Amino acid sequence: MKFWLLKSEPDAFSYNDLENALNKGTVWDGVRNYQARNILRDDIxxxxxxxxxxxxxxxxxxxGICAITETGIIDPSSLDPASKYYDPKSSPDNPRWITINVVADRALRRVITLKELRQHEAxxxxxxxxxxxxxxxxxxxEEWEYILGLEKS
DNA sequence: GCCAACGTTGGC
DNA sequence: GCCAACGTTGGC
Structure with missing residues (x-):
């Protein structure tokens, strides 16, 4: 099992929104950066x-923590002309943006802020x-376990 | 293939 | 809202 970090703007989609999606979770759509895409497609x-x-x-x-439940999904927004993430260079036969489905696992007991993370040499x-x-x-x-340790403090 | 112009991300 | 970092685009 490997560990990852997914960013989302809470105004657009928050961890609470993911919890509300229950067992169905959500397709992690809208990523339009190749390095991030490669991780979604090849590594997770x-x-x-x-x-x-x-x-x-x-x-x-x-x-919070989420679990990956499906991989190899063609990002539906990339094929939807009405979406702001639409990519005319992508097609069902030759999809450019591949992503995953995630579900909520659990919320952390407290938010571990960026500011706090910066304070730890580890x-x-x-x-x-x-x-x-x-x-x-x-x-x-090591980072994953260290951060879970911070949650308890 | 270089690189300037431009666009986006994201903390502050 | 500012702006640094950095990714993408497109002319040459």
Missing amino acids: NVGDKAFFYHSSCKEPGIV LSEMVLLNRGRLSVQPVSK
């Missing part, structure tokens, strides 16, 4: 877990703290 497996991170909001940070190599803008990113097992 069913059974992996991901931190759910709230970005572009008052208190950016990790708010996390200094985190992609989140070094390549700030990547919206889908790996988290090492």
